[in-house]
Amino acid sequence: MFTMRKATTADTPGVASMIRARCGWQEDQGLESWRDLVDDLAGQAGGGTMWVLVDGERIVGCTTVMTQAPPKDWTPEEAAEPALYLFTTVTDPAYRKHKPGTLIALWAVDQATQQGRQWVRRGCFFPELVKYYETQGFSLVKEQDRRAGHLYLLARRAERLDLEQLGVSAGT
Numbered sequence: 001m002f003t004m005r006k007a008t009t010a011d012t013p014g015v016a017s018m019i020r021a022r023c024g025w026q027e028d029q030g031l032e033s034w035r036d037l038v039d040d041l042a043g044q045a046g047g048g049t050m051w052v053l054v055d056g057e058r059i060v061g062c063t064t065v066m067t068q069a070p071p072k073d074w075t076p077e078e079a080a081e082p083a084l085y086l087f088t089t090v091t092d093p094a095y096r097k098h099k100p101g102t103l104i105a106l107w108a109v110d111q112a113t114q115q116g117r118q119w120v121r122r123g124c125f126f127p128e129l130v131k132y133y134e135t136q137g138f139s140l141v142k143e144q145d146r147r148a149g150h151l152y153l154l155a156r157r158a159e160r161l162d163l164e165q166l167g168v169s170a171g172t
Contacts, residue, residue, distance in 0.1 A: 009046030
């Protein structure tokens with residue numbers, strides 16, 4: 001059973017180690033990695049917005065969860081709809097068979113409902129990730145060109161899910 005819980009400063013080394021493992025996997029696949037951003041990303045562990053997926057004491061995934069829409073991404077009407085926004089979801093490639101990214105996304109869908117929110121939204125810069133997020137029930141809402149690249153914005157309606165049946169318990 002995996003547990004999803006709020007990250008603490010004490011999680012920073014474990015988050016950094018997990019992100020480095022992901023970077024190595026990405027580089028082995030010939031993909032861009034975040035190697036130069038590992039410390040910045042892991043440093044978010046104590047900021048109150050990062051959540052971690054753990055297997056016992058081992059961190060196998062993380063995501064940043066916000067309640068405010070990025071101003072350039074969503075219209076004022078969309079931003080007014082209660083939603084959770086997922087950023088920088090990273091998972092340990094050693095746990096791929098357990099689909100930790102999907103577990104994190106489904107936890108967020110359930111969490112949004114528990115908080116009275118209507119949506120879970122996320123964005124990415126790679127069409128391959130769009131396809132992956134669509135397998136999690138997200139739909140492509142729109143695309144935008146940015147200085148950083150072509151941005152794909154996705155959303156999924158919040159709904160109550162049986163997380164325990166999926167193998168995830170919600171921690172604090």
